Amino acid sequence: MLELGEVSIYLDHNATTPVHPAAADAVAETLRSQFGNASSVHAYGQAAKAALDDARGSVAALVGGEPSEIVFTSGGTEADNLAIRGGAEAAPAERRHLIASAIEHEAVLHTLKALAARGWRTTLLPVDSRGVVDPAELERALTPETALVSVMHANNEIGTLQPIAELARVAHAGGVRFHVDAVQSAGKVPLDVRALGVDLLSVSGHKFNGPKGAGALWLRRGARVVATMTGGRQERNRRAGTENVPAIVGLGVAARVAKEQLESTAEGCRALRDRLEAGILDRVPGTVVNGAPDARVPNTTSIGFDGVEAEALLIALDLEGIAVSTGSACSSGTLEPSHVLRAMGFPPRRVQSSIRFSVGLGNTGAEIDHVLGVLPEIVSRLRALAGTGAGARA
Numbered sequence: 426m427l428e429l430g431e432v433s434i435y436l437d438h439n440a441t442t443p444v445h446p447a448a449a450d451a452v453a454e455t456l457r458s459q460f461g462n463a464s465s466v467h468a469y470g471q472a473a474k475a476a477l478d479d480a481r482g483s484v485a486a487l488v489g490g491e492p493s494e495i496v497f498t499s500g501g502t503e504a505d506n507l508a509i510r511g512g513a514e515a516a517p518a519e520r521r522h523l524i525a526s527a528i529e530h531e532a533v534l535h536t537l538k539a540l541a542a543r544g545w546r547t548t549l550l551p552v553d554s555r556g557v558v559d560p561a562e563l564e565r566a567l568t569p570e571t572a573l574v575s576v577m578h579a580n581n582e583i584g585t586l587q588p589i590a591e592l593a594r595v596a597h598a599g600g601v602r603f604h605v606d607a608v609q610s611a612g613k614v615p616l617d618v619r620a621l622g623v624d625l626l627s628v629s630g631h632k633f634n635g636p637k638g639a640g641a642l643w644l645r646r647g648a649r650v651v652a653t654m655t656g657g658r659q660e661r662n663r664r665a666g667t668e669n670v671p672a673i674v675g676l677g678v679a680a681r682v683a684k685e686q687l688e689s690t691a692e693g694c695r696a697l698r699d700r701l702e703a704g705i706l707d708r709v710p711g712t713v714v715n716g717a718p719d720a721r722v723p724n725t726t727s728i729g730f731d732g733v734e735a736e737a738l739l740i741a742l743d744l745e746g747i748a749v750s751t752g753s754a755c756s757s758g759t760l761e762p763s764h765v766l767r768a769m770g771f772p773p774r775r776v777q778s779s780i781r782f783s784v785g786l787g788n789t790g791a792e793i794d795h796v797l798g799v800l801p802e803i804v805s806r807l808r809a810l811a812g813t814g815a816g817a818r819a
């Protein structure tokens with residue numbers, strides 16, 4: 426059990442979220458009482474299958490699709506892989522070109538890289554200084570050989586939302602299928618696959634208060650993917666392997682709660698995020714918000730602290746019991762400067778001084794006020810140590 430000090434404030438909900446009590450109860454109850462294999466014909470199997478069907482309905486409702494269009498996966502990474510590798514392989518043989526945005530999560534970028542090593546041509550679309558893809562850039566990048574376009578809905582580091590419906594229209598006009606990584610938007614903004622007009626959409630349970638190890642790919646009826654996991658006939662031949670029934674049940678409960686409480690969750694998060702963001706800009710000189718302030722998920726803000734090493738600030742905040750991030754959980758461990766902020770055209774100084782705050786379930790106004798209380802002093806101390814002055818440029 427993690428020993429936390431007196432203060433313990435978790436502001437890293439884009440990395441992962443605490444499991445909602447209703448989802449945790451459902452996982453525990455299913456682990457205890459539902460050990461059947463959902464492919465078995467007998468009553469045990471049928472009970473497990475019914476539990477999966479129930480979860481399938483809840484996930485479908487969250488994204489605005491049909492239950493039969495949901496393929497359960499082990500999470501967002503696998504959903505992205507199935508969409509891209511499976512979608513690429515299902516495309517006609519002459520289509521050997523893939524397009525994604527430059528600010529995708531590694532689950533997409535590294536998948537494209539792996540396919541490029543096997544002969545696929547890939548194009549990364551640039552973003553503007555707000556972190557937004559221009560549909561005209563997609564139009565220019567499309568070729569008769571393009572097999573698939575993949576652009577994320579909300580960015581994990583800055584929260585910026587992309588004009589997905591417009592981008593999907595452009596892709597379709599070129600006869601190309603469109604995948605959206607909605608891992609960071611599910612549960613934060615309304616999702617409607619029909620209104621977005623996409624063909625494939627990825628979600629991950631642990632980003633909206635479900636357990637880890639369960640996610641889903643929504644696949645428009647008729648949109649074919651070649652299975653990346655081969656074996657049994659589970660998930661209508663689209664993802665082999667005995668389903669992780671307890672985790673999927675938890676995913677289903679989290680999806681149901683997320684949909685039912687979407688508006689109040691978004692409102693609550695926005696109020697906390699805006700209070701934090703305004704407070705930082707007001708109390709800490711030399712700070713600036715990264716990304717489009719108008720088109721963002723309501724829980725995220727990325728802030729540059731002029732003259733401060735983000736890693737040092739992250740560690741100083743951690744010592745105060747406050748958990749934040751320098752970007753995506755994967756790249757923050759590697760000291761790799763954020764590819765997202767670099768793609769937005771920011772100079773290295775700003776890229777290396779940016780911190781992501783992401784709020785969610787359990788956060789309170791008192792926690793935000795506590796952070797605002799300690800942050801100015803920590804930032805001045807780090808600036809003094811680095812000899813960069815107290816945001817003199819602000």
Ligand SMILES: Cc1ncc(COP(=O)(O)O)c(C=O)c1O
Binds near residue numbers: 505581
């Ligand atoms: C935008 C985005 N896509 C994909 C993933 C990967 O999801 P998972 O952790 O469920 O594999 C993440 C996780 O950080 C993400 O933020």
